[in-house]
Amino acid sequence: MVQEDKNKEKESNLEALLQECRKQKDEYLAGWQRARADFLNYKKEEIERMGEILKCAGEEFILKILPILDNLDLAEKKLPEDLKKDDNVKGLLLIKTQISDFLKAQGVEEIKTVGEKFDPNLHEAVEQVEVKNKESGVIIEEAQKGYKINGRLLRPAGVKVVN
């Protein structure tokens, strides 16, 4: 009788231990599966992220080239008439065209400004000017060119707007 009780007790202890082990097994398996899934998902996201980073790095780089082009634009704009006909100057300005063509090939396009209606999605106002006989909110002058890349805004154009 005593022996039987002891056996029963042992059995129930073993049963509890087994339950505990099963529970742990399920928990560990789930954790393991989750870790595997996390890893596979991470890999997928990483590939996407890489693509995104490459794209962004390209854009960052182009953004840093733009100020150089800005200054060339400015140099061209301020060029006295008599110098414009000089072949050496013409040659130098062709280098500017070369940069512009390179950017175009990367999907960069200029944003239209003068005569357009001011749009904060594309333009950044740098000054507001009083002009008679001009409609308010229209761009009268471009201070700095703006650019889009593959249809998205790269840098807004700096513009003067009619009050």
Add this chain to the structure above:
Amino acid sequence: MSKILGIDLGTSISKMASIINGEPKCIESREGLILTPSIIALSKAGERLVGVLAERQAITNPKNTIHSVKRFIGRRYSDPEVQRELKLLSYETRERQDGEVEVKMGDKWYTPIEISAMILQKLKLDAEEKLGEKITDAVITCPANFDDSQRKATKAAGEIAGFNVLRIINEPTAAALSYGFTKKSNQQIVVYDFGGGTFDISVLNTTPETVEVMATGGEPHLGGRDFDQRIINWLIEQFKKGEGIDLSKDPLALQRIREAAEKAKIELSSALETEINLPFISADSAGPKHLLYKLSRADFENLSRDLIELSIKRTEKTLGEIKMNKADIEEIVLVGGTTLIPAVRAAVKNFFGKELNKSINPEEVVAIGAAIEAEILRAKTEGRAPEGDVKSVLLLDVLPLSLGIETLGGVSTQMIAKNTTIPTAKTQIFSTAAENQPSVEINILQGERPMASDNRSIGRFILDGIPPAPRGIPQVEVIFDVDANGILTVTAKDKATGKTQFIRIEGSIGLSKEEIEKMKREAELHAEEDKRKRELVEAKNLADNLVYVTEKTLRDEGDKISAETKKEVEDKVNELKKVKDGDNIEDIKQKTAELSQTVQKIGAEMYKTNQEKKPDQDQGPKAEEGEYKEK
């Protein structure tokens, strides 16, 4: 479960963050920016603009562009401080019936709460678009010195924006939370927050349940913009001195200078000198004028020294108010973009005489902390550990130093690189270095040096019983396996016989921190010399191998080659043999190249003879990946 946003609703800039894949991360706005200006405008076309779009049109529309409302949210119009602030605004304000402030945008009057709600709503919509799910819960931060009414107003703004605001937490507390400082109790923390337009200093004391703000101080109008202004003024002054032209009257020139000044400030955080180059900035009767100045970090520090000193003075005063000694401060947390300036960091470090906490981007640290707080709150209601904490339980270690084995010529061939997360395993096939080599010795190495003798040998064993075979033919598979406890098991198996040997190395991987650092330092110190040594051994191995293969070919196939070619090849072999045991890497490389070119003649002649006899026959054994050094 939907995500929760942590929002840093700033005076001039707002940011948001959430826990993404178990890590707190800032979320970009739909314009692709982490930093969203806290600006609202009603455009001339009658459209409501928020953030960067509102900022871009601000100049054309100052009366209807609302900024800095955080300065009067939840405050009374009659408050003298509010009165001072109101004088600085470009838009209209008035006192509401209940005594609070109202601002005018278009024809309508709005409370600062409503304006703040518009900013929060944009953040909400942008986050939903980026994360692709609906978001309702948020934790919003506010300055530590906000009173009850200001906190209630901030919460109300969140609710109007459609959020279920779980909590309003202090900005410095959020920053401390980002660094995990709130886990330890009774710690004194200083949060030094130097932003774009404001400077705040807070002293926190952590208790087991909460974070107590012991003191706050600051300057409501001191920030990064003042540093920019110093550079702008300097440039204008220099130009006036040099060219006699006042650029401050020319809005377009000023715009270019402003941009260049900010860029210069940022560049001087990493470079010691920067060039400010603005061609065609102006013109007079003599022609165009260009602006070109060099600004050194030291010059910039001289220009802005008093701004930094003011912040330090404020810090000192705030500590003095609670009679606290700066030596009692255990942690210092940096917040705000201005703390990226090296001189600011140096001044703070110098004042406290302690290392600063700056590893988390100071512009994002508050939003990140809010996201962490959100996760903690969510986890509590769900009865689980917060995501960040789960990691600490399942913290996986990394190998502190690389593991490898010694191969031909005393080279250390890496099996598992340092910083690899464990558990991990790696298998590679090696071969023998001598004819009929009966056994290989596996010498297990730890360290970063390319030569075996410079690394630490942590165990070795011999795998024998390899059947006689030419060198390079037997395949010995070596498996390195490191379990989660850092115990390394190295197994070697002869693929032909299946004979296996292994060794288990416990504890030995775990060196003390000092030892690891010492080994890493030595690796760096000897990097150049080690590279040369290894190149020499590799060149020698290559030469050795070529001599061996050539001699074997001459022995086995000598009868198929013309005597003339044979003589030429033998001469080249002898030449290489003469130099290959010396230390002149150039000689070895050159003679190896010569021999390998001459050897091709053998191939060509053999190919010719072979073609005459049997057209398709497989050529020789494939090259092996690695070889053991001969024992």
